[in-house]
Amino acid sequence: DADVTQTPRNRIxxxxxxxxxxxxxxxxxxxxxxxxxxxxxxxxxIYYSFDVKDINKGEISDGYSVSRQAQAxxxxxxxxxxxxxxxxxxxxxxxxxxxxxxxxxxPGTRLLVL
Amino acid sequence: QQQVKQSxxxxxxxxxxxxxxxxxxxxxxxxxxxxxxxxxxxxxALLIAIRPxxxxxxxxxxxxxxxxxxxxxxxxxxxxxxxDSATYFCAxxxxxNTGKLIFGQGTTLQVKP
Numbered sequence: 256d257a258d259v260t261q262t263p264r265n266r267i268x269x270x271x272x273x274x275x276x277x278x279x280x281x282x283x284x285x286x287x288x289x290x291x292x293x294x295x296x297x298x299x300x301i302y303y304s305f306d307v308k309d310i311n312k313g314e315i316s317d318g319y320s321v322s323r324q325a326q327a328x329x330x331x332x333x334x335x336x337x338x339x340x341x342x343x344x345x346x347x348x349x350x351x352x353x354x355x356x357x358x359x360x361x362p363g364t365r366l367l368v369l
Numbered sequence: 370q371q372q373v374k375q376s377x378x379x380x381x382x383x384x385x386x387x388x389x390x391x392x393x394x395x396x397x398x399x400x401x402x403x404x405x406x407x408x409x410x411x412x413x414a415l416l417i418a419i420r421p422x423x424x425x426x427x428x429x430x431x432x433x434x435x436x437x438x439x440x441x442x443x444x445x446x447x448x449x450x451x452x453d454s455a456t457y458f459c460a461x462x463x464x465x466n467t468g469k470l471i472f473g474q475g476t477t478l479q480v481k482p
Contacts, residue, residue, distance in 0.1 A: 292475075295378060298413070298458060358470060
């Protein structure tokens with residue numbers, strides 16, 4: 256959805272390179288998430304942020320870092336990309352405090368690490 | 370570890386048939402069970418969700434059946450249509466101020482005309 260945008264949509268990089276994936280949202284939500292999707296493994300949480308000053312590791316944070324530059328912006332970095340980080344990456348946002356609110360996903364970034 | 374197990378990995382159904390996707394969870398603290406639908410080239414989007422105080426929830430052709438004692442829940446798509454062809458993810462979360470979802474492995478559904 257246009258409410259959550261991700262750039263770039265596709266990226267090819269080489270092993271050892273540093274890359275950044277960016278996410279912006281216009282929904283006014285405090286909570287933002289980064290997931291990776293791999294065939295047969297579903298969606299796995301990398302990092303999540305409940306506000307600008309609150310960043311937490313998810314299930315698979317090793318090899319990744321994040322920055323919450325503003326309420327609307329949440330970036331994911333691969334400091335030194337490796338081939339097994341080839342995947343589809345999604346940013347998501349949500350609002351509320353119940354833990355049962357809807358998550359809104361961006362269109363994804365397809366990353367290939369050679 | 371995988372706390373939510375989803376099956377089958379892929380499913381082919383004829384138009385008009387019933388599609389059934391199953392999920393099982395381990396942690397009895399889960400109390401919210403959404404299903405997300407993902408079309409090719411798009412991000413997942415919430416389809417339907419259930420809480421464990423009810424055994425079934427229906428929205429149009431989509432129904433969630435929930436079995437708390439067996440720790441299982443399933444998505445039924447009645448009168449399946451080619452436009453339903455997508456990847457479906459079940460998920461689970463804890464109540465409280467977390468918002469974290471644990472997703473299943475996903476099921477790719479193809480509905481043949």
